[in-house]
Amino acid sequence: MAVELLWTGPKGGPVLVLAHGAGAAMDSVWMNRFCELLAERGIRTARFEFAYMAARRTGTRKPAPRADLVLDEYRAAVAAVHEVLAASGADRPVAIGGKSFGGRVASMLAEELFEAGSVSALVCLGYPFHPPGKPDRLRTEHLAELRVPTLICQGTRDPFGTREDVTSYALSPAIRIQWLDDGEHEFKPRAKISGHTHAEHLATAADAVAAFLRAPSS
Structure with a gap:
């Protein structure tokens, strides 16, 4: 399965394979900005698109499929990244993740x-713990058993999982959460209420990801 990769950041940095959310492409404004912030912090990202999203570029409008139906596509992306690294003589373990839907697929x-x-x-950047307005439809069962070091960056008022919601879940001790005060699913806060800005929260999340990738087990 051919995979088109979009690389950002210094070649010598830790590598993060990053998948997009359900409704936005790998080069959306949000994804571009966040990968730029990671690059400034020495992190190299490799983005890719699931087939349904790539098809939209040719005019074929397809909805996002169930997460379990694109697992092989994510596996292929990781294999492609390792092929590139091996060809450069720098093959090594990489981190995986994504925005919302992409992070959920990676977590599986x-x-x-x-x-x-x-x-x-x-x-995971804004993990979709449950669909908005449906807190009983949890997507957390596999998160209780994870052993891989995990970082979730989450806004405290994210409709896919607020801080109040998430603190009640049984999550693996391997998971750490970077909370972004008053942030929604894109980490955007209400500036007049919280005193924070969207740019500030994006930078805070990028700082957390960069530090985590340099020492994921610490």
Whole structure:
């Protein structure tokens, strides 16, 4: 399965394979900005698109499929990244993750790839713990057993999982959460209420991801 990769950041930095959210492409404004922030912090990202999103570029409008139906596409992306690294003589474990839907897919594969030695960590940017307005439809069962070091960056008022919601879940001790005060799913806060800005929260999340990837087990 051919995979088109979009690389950002210095070649010598830790590598993060990053998948997009359900409704936005790998080069959306949000994804571009966040990868730029990671690059400024020495992190190299490899972005890719699931087939349904790539098809939209040719005019074929497809909805996001169930997360379990694109696992092989994510596996192929990780394999492609390792091929590139091996060709440059720098093959090593990489971190995987994504924005929302992409992070959920990565989380479903993380343990498998961690055990195989090809992945060292997991990063989720706005994890969709449940659909908005449906807190009973949890997507957390596999998160209770994760052993791979995991960082979730989450706004405290994210409709896919607020701080109040998430603190009640049984999550693995391997998961750490970087909370972004008053942030929603894109980490954007209400500036007049919280005193924070969107740019500030994006930078805080990028700082947390960069520090985590340099020492995921600490």
